[in-house]
Structures are given as C-alpha cells and as structure tokens.
Amino acid sequence: MVEANTFWFFGCSMTSGHGLNWEWLGDNYQERKKSKELWQQIGDGYENTIFPKLLADHFGMGYKNYAVSGQSNQTILVQLSNCLHLMNEGDRVWVNSTWPMRFPIPHPELDRLVETMVPMWMNNDGSLDYQDELIPPIWGEDRNEVIKLFIQKVAGANSQPLQRVYKTALYDITLHLNKIGIKSFLWDATERAHHYQGIKHWKPGIEDAHPSPKGHKNIFNDVLKEFI
Amino acid sequence: MLWVFGDSFAGSHCRLDDESRREKEYPYLEYTWQYLLAQKYKQDFKIKGLGGACNEDAFKIITKYLHLIKPGDIVLTILSSPNRQLEVTEDKHSFSGGLQHYSSILYNEPPPEVHPLVTSHLGNRGVDEDTEACRIMRMYKYNITPKVRDAWLYWTLDYWQSFVNYFTSIGVRCVGSGFGALSGDVHYDDWMTLHESYSCDCKHFTREGHKYNFIVLDHALQNNLNYIDLKYILQNYPKDKLPALKTP
Numbered sequence: 001m002v003e004a005n006t007f008w009f010f011g012c013s014m015t016s017g018h019g020l021n022w023e024w025l026g027d028n029y030q031e032r033k034k035s036k037e038l039w040q041q042i043g044d045g046y047e048n049t050i051f052p053k054l055l056a057d058h059f060g061m062g063y064k065n066y067a068v069s070g071q072s073n074q075t076i077l078v079q080l081s082n083c084l085h086l087m088n089e090g091d092r093v094w095v096n097s098t099w100p101m102r103f104p105i106p107h108p109e110l111d112r113l114v115e116t117m118v119p120m121w122m123n124n125d126g127s128l129d130y131q132d133e134l135i136p137p138i139w140g141e142d143r144n145e146v147i148k149l150f151i152q153k154v155a156g157a158n159s160q161p162l163q164r165v166y167k168t169a170l171y172d173i174t175l176h177l178n179k180i181g182i183k184s185f186l187w188d189a190t191e192r193a194h195h196y197q198g199i200k201h202w203k204p205g206i207e208d209a210h211p212s213p214k215g216h217k218n219i220f221n222d223v224l225k226e227f228i
Numbered sequence: 229m230l231w232v233f234g235d236s237f238a239g240s241h242c243r244l245d246d247e248s249r250r251e252k253e254y255p256y257l258e259y260t261w262q263y264l265l266a267q268k269y270k271q272d273f274k275i276k277g278l279g280g281a282c283n284e285d286a287f288k289i290i291t292k293y294l295h296l297i298k299p300g301d302i303v304l305t306i307l308s309s310p311n312r313q314l315e316v317t318e319d320k321h322s323f324s325g326g327l328q329h330y331s332s333i334l335y336n337e338p339p340p341e342v343h344p345l346v347t348s349h350l351g352n353r354g355v356d357e358d359t360e361a362c363r364i365m366r367m368y369k370y371n372i373t374p375k376v377r378d379a380w381l382y383w384t385l386d387y388w389q390s391f392v393n394y395f396t397s398i399g400v401r402c403v404g405s406g407f408g409a410l411s412g413d414v415h416y417d418d419w420m421t422l423h424e425s426y427s428c429d430c431k432h433f434t435r436e437g438h439k440y441n442f443i444v445l446d447h448a449l450q451n452n453l454n455y456i457d458l459k460y461i462l463q464n465y466p467k468d469k470l471p472a473l474k475t476p
Contacts, residue, residue: 074284077291078383078386078387078390081287081291081387081390081391081394082386082389082390082393084390084393084394084397085390085393085394085396085397104383106375106376106379106380107375107379110375110379111375111378111379111382112379112382112383113379113380113382113383153315154313154315154316155315155316156316156346161316161345161346162314162316162346164346165284165288165314165334165346168288168292168335168336169287169288169291169292172291172292172294172295172336173291173294175295176291176294176295179295
C-alpha cells in the first residue's frame, strides 16, 4: 500500500485556525482551550472548517499543521527547516509569513527562547504606539521603554526590512521545495489576511479579526487556484 | 562542492585583502583550511562566509543556496557568537566589504534602496550599553547571564540540526563548528592567530591556525560528527596533533 503524501502547514494564527480550532495549543488542548475567552464566545463545532483541513481533505493528503497563534517569522522559518528532512516528493507545503514585530526572546530564568508579540504601529507624527495589553509580562515592568528602544535601535521603526529578511528566506526554501517536486506556497498574512471575512463580521460583538468559517472557505478557494 | 558558510572564520575576511597579512603569510590560499579540505576530499569549494555575520545571517545564506547543494557535497558552517543578532543597519553599516557586499550575499536581489540592510549588528559602532544589551536579550532589564547566552546557543544548535537532518537525508555530509566566534576568546589566544603570532589587531587564523583547523574539521568529517566545539576538541581530539589549548 502506498503511503499518502502529506500537506504541511507552517505559520501563525491565520493558519492555526485561531478561534475555530485549538489544536495548536498542543497537548491537552481540549482542556486548555477552555480558558480562552474566544473559545468561550464561539465554542466548538468549527474545527474542520479551517482552510488547512479543507485543503488536506480536498487533496486526500495527510495533515500536519505546525502553525501556532502568535508565532514569529523567525520561529516559522526554524520550524519549516526542522521538517525539511521529513518531506517527500509529492507532498505539499503551505507557509504563511506573519507580522514582523514578533520576537522570540530569551527567558530570564530558563535556557530557552519564548515567543512574544509586539503589536506595534507608527502614528502619523512618527511616534510609536502598541497594544500594551497584548505584550506579555516577560518583557518586564519597563516594557514600554524597552520595546521602544528595541524598535528604534534594533528592529527599525519601519518593520518592512525585517519582514523582508524572513520572507526572502522562506521564499528561498519554498522555491527549493518546488524544484524537488514538493509543491509549496508562501502566503503573506500581512498582505492577504484582511481580504477575508473575519470572526468579528461573522459574529458581531466578538472583536476578533481572524477568519470566520466563510473566510477560511474563501482562502481555501483562492489557494486551490494556486495549487492546481 | 565543498560549501563553507558562517562568519569571518568561514569567509575571506583578512585572508586575501589584508596587505599586512599578505606579507606575513604569502602564499596564502594554498594554506587555508578551506583549500586543504577541498583538496583532500577532491571538491571545488565555494566560500559563503560573511565577516561579522550572526548565525541568522549564516542560516539565511544557507537557505539561499539550498537549491544548489547536491548529494555528495560537503557543507561546513562556522557558527558565530550567539551574542550577535540581526539589526536594521540604516546607513551606519561600516564593517568590511560595505553595503553592496552584504546585500549581494544575503539576498538574491538587492533590497529596495529605501530599505536599510538587516544583518548582524557587529558592524554598527558607537552604541550605548542599553542598546547592546537590548540587541542580545531583546530586553535590557536583565544582565547578560550564561542562561541568556545558553538560550541563544540552544536555538542556534537546534536550527543547525535542521540543516544536518536535511543534508544527511539527501547524502550531503555536514559539520557545524564552534570555531568561529562561538568558542569565545579562548581559541584566539591559542589557535595560531595573527594576533598571537604577529601582535597585529587581527584575530583570524595564521597559516598554522588554518592547518590545525583543517585537522579538526577533517577529524569531524572522518568521524561523521555534525557539530564540534572547543569543549569536544579538548576532550576528544588526538593530543599529538593539536597544540595545547587553554581552557576557559
């Protein structure tokens, strides 16, 4: 019996199915999801409506989704690299690049990096602003000052160059995979996500922009055109 | 093909361009570890090291050339200090080779002119301590502790293992070496550097240092090692073939 090929998925919350599917929470996700406000608002029943599952089902392929909500481009790149040796000719790979102001940072007490998000934008007057409540406590009590320093001196107030570094690396890998018979596709969430219906449009009152079931269906239809 | 990635210890920095070194070390190319390994393993070689590179730079360059690396090739990656991190350089990048060199090796096509280059911060000078700490830790509340360094080191080696797994799966031999800046200052004093031998300000290998680095990497290839560092060498390498090393 010939083993079915696999459809691999890498990315952030756009590909994890945030709000509809909670498998990205890992072990014991059925329990862990219950602490999420979004799950409490939406509930179950939409797990199989997310576009990665629709795509894997459509092609009759195995399904491996490594996307995690809040994940950075740096980590997406490493995860994709981690799986290269497991991919076979005939597999398919979806990679979504994400917003650049997300950084793994060294945990002050553990010997490892932890993923953090810094939702940041620049105002018309050039000043920086960010959604303070979404920045994890690990950045410390002086996080506003630290993040401002990091953005201005290290990451750059215009995040596009940093985005380009990771997008070109991800693109190089997807090009390589395409050359060796593994159909691959790079999709930039920062450019594409807003084209699709969000949960906030599907369920008024829930302020969440991740794709609704209809949004996922539309992504699925658009992607099919690229994969055929 | 023998591919060489990594920081200045992988690259041509201070090997072909430095006139003072040329006088001291001429003829130089035939004595480099890259050339010696290529000769021994009957390969051509391509040097894709980048002076001052951080490990993310090195890995990005590997991904750029991934489609050209074929079964039977050898890949050597000279890993750099985990303290080096990516940074937007604006117009302040002044490290050797200049903007064009960095741009061409990091990208297939140069970034738009309006984009500053993003590469290791090493070439950027004149920053304050807070920024330096912020680069490395992505926060400056905490001091740079061994744990922070270990966290980046773990990340680096895990990422390198991705390439080891992939290259091994397609029949490419590969070794990652902590012989660049990753080994800290220890090898600078004892590994036959120009600094040690000639009291000049260059800390890269002398001819003798190249010879020993060749022995080390050859040993790694012969023994199918995918990563070596100073600690391994001190514990395992044949003592009669290497100079005495000073432990940290």
